[in-house]
Amino acid sequence: MVSNPSGYRSRDGFQWTKETGLQAGIPSLGVIRPSNNLPSTAQSELYDVVVIGGGYTGLTAIRDLAIAGYKVLLIEARDRIGGRSWSSNIDNYPYEMGGTWIHWNQPFVWRELFRYDLSTKIDISIAKEGGLNSEAVAKYDKMSLADRFAEVAHDMTPLERNMFEAFLSITCGSQTWEEASFFEFLRWWALMNYSYTDFIALGLTYKFQTGQSSLARGLFDEALATGNLTYVFDAPVTNVVDSADAVSVTVAPRGQPGAAAAATASYRARRGICTVPLNVLYKINFTPPLLGAKIEASKLGHVNRVSKVHAELANTELRSVGAFSWPSGKLTYGFGDGTTPAGNTHMVAFGSAHAGIHLQPEENIEDTLAAWQNLVGGEGRQVDIRRVVFHNWHKDEFAQGAWEWLRPGMSTKYLDPLRERQGNVLFASADWAMGWRGFIDGAIEDGGRAAKEIASEIPVASHANWRVPLRSPFVAKV
Amino acid sequence: MVSNPSGYRSRDGFQWTKETGLQAGIPSLGVIRPSNNLPSTAQSELYDVVVIGGGYTGLTAIRDLAIAGYKVLLIEARDRIGGRSWSSNIDNYPYEMGGTWIHWNQPFVWRELFRYDLSTKIDISIAKEGGLNSEAVAKYDKMSLADRFAEVAHDMTPLERNMFEAFLSITCGSQTWEEASFFEFLRWWALMNYSYTDFIALGLTYKFQTGQSSLARGLFDEALATGNLTYVFDAPVTNVVDSADAVSVTVAPRGQPGAAAAATASYRARRGICTVPLNVLYKINFTPPLLGAKIEASKLGHVNRVSKVHAELANTELRSVGAFSWPSGKLTYGFGDGTTPAGNTHMVAFGSAHAGIHLQPEENIEDTLAAWQNLVGGEGRQVDIRRVVFHNWHKDEFAQGAWEWLRPGMSTKYLDPLRERQGNVLFASADWAMGWRGFIDGAIEDGGRAAKEIASEIPVASHANWRVPLRSPFVAKV
Known part of the structure; x- marks a missing residue:
């Protein structure tokens, strides 16, 4: 048990115990002291944006705007943040006074959980039994799809068997089932709400009218608009050298069609994020070398070559x-x-x-x-x-595979080392994301994780008044 | 039909038609030209972060880092962004070459859809019939929970009726059912995957070990760390005056307990975001005045006063x-x-x-x-x-209600005007969010929407090289 502050006492909320009787006001991590940081010139300043209200709506707005460099003024009537959603930690136990429950089907709040290192700090309110324990994970990860199919096929009618074969034929990207882990199938099944109907709705129904490259352009253009992005395409990486003070990346440019390739070039940065897919990661020369487990996993590769x-x-x-x-x-x-x-x-x-x-x-x-x-x-x-x-995708030289589907045993053995950082180089990919692994969603999750980890350790030059690094929120109990 | 560029031709992908035969390379919005924006000094620069790979993982990382002010270098082997996920628009029709389907249960990508104005540009791949049309919305929005219960109660066993009453008694915050719209119930039912089991899982099971005020602190602290956030708590807003060049907000501070209140103060900004809840919005004096429909909706209020x-x-x-x-x-x-x-x-x-x-x-x-x-x-x-x-929450002076549950007829009549911007003032709240309305998730959704809308029209002073405003991605077909 770690003892931690439960925050200042808010005017809001009440507590009763036999000893104290009814008392107004309970503590919250959301109480902000001092209650303002106004400069003496505040009333004559022209802020970029004034945000009235410090509930989650206002908090999201001030966060997004402040990170983007805007000068923001937050005005709040209460003595705390959160509005109709707040919690009070009393005697090392949290009481939720408003909005409480969250779920991975709620896209906006779930993303914030990952941003603030709360994704592994989830508690169960309404209690139920069961779930997949680590022994079960190991057992099912060792099995191939073919192993499992042999176990259950005799229970199926010909039509059921037919439908199940069709389903399997798409999940792992049409690979032979002997090579594909059954645990990956269980993971998909859970993501699809344990339902073939939901598999169709979640996995194969809704797509972008304008094509999804328009979403990719959204992210790229927004980064470019800041003036802080330099980029180079047609530039396969051959070497990554991490020294104490910088990461140096060497590229061997592909020429434009019909033209000679440009000369090799090297670029330096304080940190690197390598998003190269699992099946080709081993082809890049790293100094110091990649962890042995990363190389092993990469050479084995996932099986989807659709x-x-x-x-x-x-x-x-x-x-x-x-x-x-x-x-x-x-x-x-x-x-x-x-x-x-x-x-x-x-x-x-x-x-x-x-x-x-x-x-x-x-x-x-x-x-x-x-x-x-x-x-x-x-x-x-x-x-x-x-x-x-x-x-x-099988012949694609920079991917050598489509969406990730690991071989038997790989999930338990390699996922942790694949996520592991090496010095100044972070590794991020949908191939080893936590949630929708192998999907666009997993890529966005893991790219955000890497960016946030770097942002927590390098100050931003343009933020002249940068004060404290990002930190994990208080922990009220262990 | 609007004719639009389909982008440059990528090396990737193939097309066959009878007329052309097999051709390598197809166009994509994701092809970036020119293929680099390297300065002549690029090899001697020290960037903050080098990102290897421009798939969604890398795109998310460069976007997050560039917005935060970091100097980022993106290196990509291909001639386009997206990695294993990309699309090709051919003759005004998009073909998805990798990751394709997205869904609101995928938290990270769904948030990006809203960020890039793609949430209303979703197409149906596997086709099915049905859904709730606008006539049905109007019909069910006019009904109260009591109306609908009277229609169906006779079909229920006593136990079913019991369970249903229990369910209704929580959804609208225990309000009398005559005042609560039945359409809101249908909305909840859809959010909960049309299942009471999922209502328990999605609505009442998972919560933060550390209390959710630690999530609120995550957002607040991250904004504060930039040095770009000024804040004042205990400061109820009395007046908002929008002139052509600035929004002026007047507050009447509450004193600290036991101390006299400070004098009234006014603060100015180029834009304002008002997140004041529906049930108390009408109490603030706006100049020019609030839209009539906003005042009407606010005075009617939602019914949840739990x-x-x-x-x-x-x-x-x-x-x-x-x-x-x-x-x-x-x-x-x-x-x-x-x-x-x-x-x-x-x-x-x-x-x-x-x-x-x-x-x-x-x-x-x-x-x-x-x-x-x-x-x-x-x-x-x-x-x-x-x-x-x-x-x-009923007695709470700054909310006068808990999670939003509208009265019969209010969804169809008031949601659009409640979302409407007035001059330099935007209105954002979980009370009128698009997705998980009335939940933390809806608050984060709508706060992000408002911040992004402002970011698209005010340049950031600290981004000296700011080039183009955010824009909607290309539209390949209408």
């Missing part, structure tokens, strides 16, 4: 079709994904690697067209393919 | 108990919320307003102790109450 293949089809009746073709099909799991401006049906499907027949669509496009016929043609229907668009 | 009452009980057998007492009980819905360091059971319950018997615990503490006996005592069990801790 091709993502779109087709624009004149067959409009296919808009709401879902189809799978496993194990014989080269495209294994496909479905209607939209309608193109020409009124054609857009379908997407994933290329299979079963039994070594990995689809390499750029090597034999006729083979790919035939795979589409095989997947959604048949019963006399000729599929009229107008366009095929694809990315073969 | 008291939140904790008890520390020597009865350890109550840890996993849930109990409700409606309509007669003054505490209507209670359950075991934890175990205190002394080993006692912590229960929480919500004070009822049914039939006008609103619990005012600070006015009659004996009444409150009796309500606990009534709720969890009985059958010979004497409840041994060691401590009671509470906040009476």
Whole structure:
């Protein structure tokens, strides 16, 4: 038990005990003392933004604006932050006086939990039993999908078996099931609220009207707008050298198509964040060298080496079709994904690697067209393919794989070392994120974690009055 | 149909059509040209952070760091951002080449959708029918909880009716059901994945070990650390005057307990964000005046005026108990919320307003102790109450209510005007957030929205090289 301050006493809230009777005012970490930091010239200043109210709405606004460099004035009627949501720690125990419960399905607050190191400090209110303990994790991580399927297949009707094979054929990116950890499947199942219906809703339904590269542009453009971002593309990294005072990164530029490559160049920074995917991380030379476990995990690699293949089809009746073709099909799991401006049906499907027949669509496009016929043609229907668009992630030199799906045993053995920092270099990737690992969401989670860790140790030059580093909030009990 | 650029051609991806045959490289909004913005001195600079990789992990890191003022260098092997997640717009239609589908249950990416104005630009991939249309919204928003209960009660068994009454008695904060909109219930039901089990998991299970004021401190302390935050507490706002060039806010400070109040003071800023809750907004004098609809909605108010009452009980057998007492009980819905360091059971319950018997615990503490006996005592069990801790939100002068629950008809009539900006003043609150309205999550959502809107129109003085304002990403189709 660590003894910690429970904060100053707020005017708000009441407490009764037999000994004290009813008393107004209880302590809170949210009480701010002194109650203002106004300069003597405050009334003649012109702030950029005045925020009225220090509940979570106002707190989020002042945080976002202050970090961006704006001069902000917060005005609050109470003696504390939080508004209708606040807590009081009394005798080393927190009482929640307003908004209390949070959940990973609440996107905005969940992100803040990670930002303030509270994601591992969650308590259970309404109590229930069960859950997956670490022994169960180890047991299921050792199993492959094939092992588990052999255990349960005899309990299934042919239709159930069919549907389950279809589901498995997409989750691990069509890889052979002997190579894929069953624990990863359990993780997906939990993320999908333990429901195939929710798997469809959460995993395969909603996408960006403008294409998701517009989201990527949102992040890039916002960083660029600050004037604090320098960038270089077409610049594969060959070497990373971490000395006591700087990280030096050497790149061997790719030439523009048709032009000679530029000369090797090196750049220096006080810290580095390496987001190189698991399956290619080992190819970069690190000094000092990468942790042994990182290299091992990277050379083993995750198993998902899918091709993502779109087709624009004149067959409009296919808009709401879902189809799978496993194990014989080269495209294994496909479905209607939209309608193109020409009124054609857009379908997407994933290329299979079963039994070594990995689809390499750029090597034999006729083979790919035939795979589409095989997947959604048949019963006399000729599929009229107008366009095929694809990315073969297996052959991609900078990823050598699609979304992460670890081999049996890898989750328990490698996730912690993969997250481990080495000196001035941090490693961040959707491949080892905590939540939606292998998804865009996991990438954003882990990039934010790395940025925040660095921000907690390097002062910002442009913040002339920088006062205290970021710190973890008080801990009221252990 | 708006014609828009689809971006430059990436090296990545392939396209086949009958006319062109197989072609390597497809366009993407994620291709960055020119491919670098390196200064001639780049190799001798010492950047704060070098980020290797421009997928979503790297993009998040560069964005967070650049906004915070750090000098960042991004190095990318490809000619585009996004890594294993990217899209290609071809003939005004987006093809997703990697990570595609997103959902509100994915906390990190969903927050980014709102940040980049993509939350209303979501497309349906796997198609399904149904959903709540605007006619249905209007119909159900006109109904009260009592109206709807009368329609369906006869279909319920006594036990079902009992459980349903318990559920209703907590959702709208124990208010009488005639005053509470049924549409708000449907909204909650959707947020809780249409499941009472999920309502328990999402709404009443997970909370902060350290108390949620530690999360509020996280946001406050991070803003303060920049040196860009000035604040004043105990300062209720009386007047807000918006002139063309500045917002002036006048406060009438509350004295520290036992001391005289300080004199009235006014402060100026270029923009203002007002986060004052719905039920008290009308009490502040605005010049120019608040929109008529804002005043109307504020004077009507939402109906939730609950008291939140904790008890520390020597009865350890109550840890996993849930109990409700409606309509007669003054505490209507209670359950075991934890175990205190002394080993006692912590229960929480919500004070009822049914039939006008609103619990005012600070006015009659004996009444409150009796309500606990009534709720969890009985059958010979004497409840041994060691401590009671509470906040009476009904009497709270700065909120006059707890979490938002609108009256019949208010959602359709007032939500849009409540969100409306007036001149240099923005209005943000969990009371009119888009997602988890009435929750901490909604507050964080709406505070972020307001901060971002201001950031898109005022340059940051400390960003000497500020180049372009934030803008919405390209729109590939309408």
